[in-house]
Amino acid sequence: MTLYVVENILRSEQSTSVQLSRIITSSMEKNVTSKTIHRIQRGKSHGHVTFVGAGPGDPELLTLKACRVLQETDVIIHDHLVEPTILSLAKENARIIDAGKIGFGPSTDQHHINQMLITYARDGARITRLKGGDATLFSRIDDEIEALEAEHIGWHIVPGITSASAAVATIGQAFTKRQRNTSVRFITAHDVNGFAEHDWQSLARHHEIIAIYMGKKAYKFIQGRLLMYGGSSITPITIIENVSRKDQKIYSTTLASSSLDTIMMNLTGPALFLIGLEPRAQQIRKQPKRKVI
Numbered sequence: 001m002t003l004y005v006v007e008n009i010l011r012s013e014q015s016t017s018v019q020l021s022r023i024i025t026s027s028m029e030k031n032v033t034s035k036t037i038h039r040i041q042r043g044k045s046h047g048h049v050t051f052v053g054a055g056p057g058d059p060e061l062l063t064l065k066a067c068r069v070l071q072e073t074d075v076i077i078h079d080h081l082v083e084p085t086i087l088s089l090a091k092e093n094a095r096i097i098d099a100g101k102i103g104f105g106p107s108t109d110q111h112h113i114n115q116m117l118i119t120y121a122r123d124g125a126r127i128t129r130l131k132g133g134d135a136t137l138f139s140r141i142d143d144e145i146e147a148l149e150a151e152h153i154g155w156h157i158v159p160g161i162t163s164a165s166a167a168v169a170t171i172g173q174a175f176t177k178r179q180r181n182t183s184v185r186f187i188t189a190h191d192v193n194g195f196a197e198h199d200w201q202s203l204a205r206h207h208e209i210i211a212i213y214m215g216k217k218a219y220k221f222i223q224g225r226l227l228m229y230g231g232s233s234i235t236p237i238t239i240i241e242n243v244s245r246k247d248q249k250i251y252s253t254t255l256a257s258s259s260l261d262t263i264m265m266n267l268t269g270p271a272l273f274l275i276g277l278e279p280r281a282q283q284i285r286k287q288p289k290r291k292v293i
Contacts, residue, residue: 053160172280
């Protein structure tokens with residue numbers, strides 16, 4: 001009985017090997033894609049999904065691990081804000097799919113994204129779900145993981161640099177400082193119900209440092225809430241548009257300044273708000289000069 005099973009396995013392996021050899025030979029003559037070959041090698045096993053943080057935009061801020069994953073993947077399903085230069089790192093025959101969401105604009109339905117991940121994984125593909133910044137921050141990653149787990153499809157996460165980290169580095173500041181603050185808040189301006197509510201009383205406290213994502217449409221709401229709950233009118237605000245990209249712009253103002261409206265009218269790209277921080281160079285200029293004795 002055992003001998004019979006072993007003989008069958010050997011015959012099966014020989015048959016697969018012959019079939020694979022024929023396809024490889026045929027592909028040289030008929031330009032058959034490697035996807036067909038991959039299917040035979042993998043059999044009926046599921047593929048795998050890697051959630052990758054693409055960083056804030058600058059390709060040089062992409063991690064080495066993320067770069068390696070992109071060069072090995074069969075399918076890339078990416079967010080709207082991922083730089084084309086980063087997508088160009090994919091291998092030549094990788095399928096690249098834009099599944100972007102634009103705030104208050106055209107967006108790919110989340111259910112459709114989930115189904116794409118499942119469909120390609122069932123086909124045995126290695127899939128990269130490429131998200132801007134860090135894949136675990138304000139990215140609906142839980143929705144996608146739950147959909148994969150329901151189908152018993154494997155996944156893992158490759159972290160990336162979030163735009164807040166790149167933004168604070170750009171202005172030469174630190175998120176935490178001794179005798180100033182021992183925590184920092186990363187918040188989103190939007191949730192499923194519209195403008196997101198937060199613990200505004202604690203956020204409005206002196207020396208609180210806040211990084212606000214997706215705040216362009218909600219800036220008036222945020223400004224009003226912070227002032228309503230006791231925020232100082234001279235609280236510094238730095239707005240970084242297109243963080244880390246070639247067209248990056250930095251704007252500095254204060255919480256109650258009328259210049260905030262002017263700045264917001266001129267923004268055309270994605271922007272991150274830093275509440276409680278101003279560019280270090282500007283901060284130094286404000287400091288009184290010491291007398292030399």
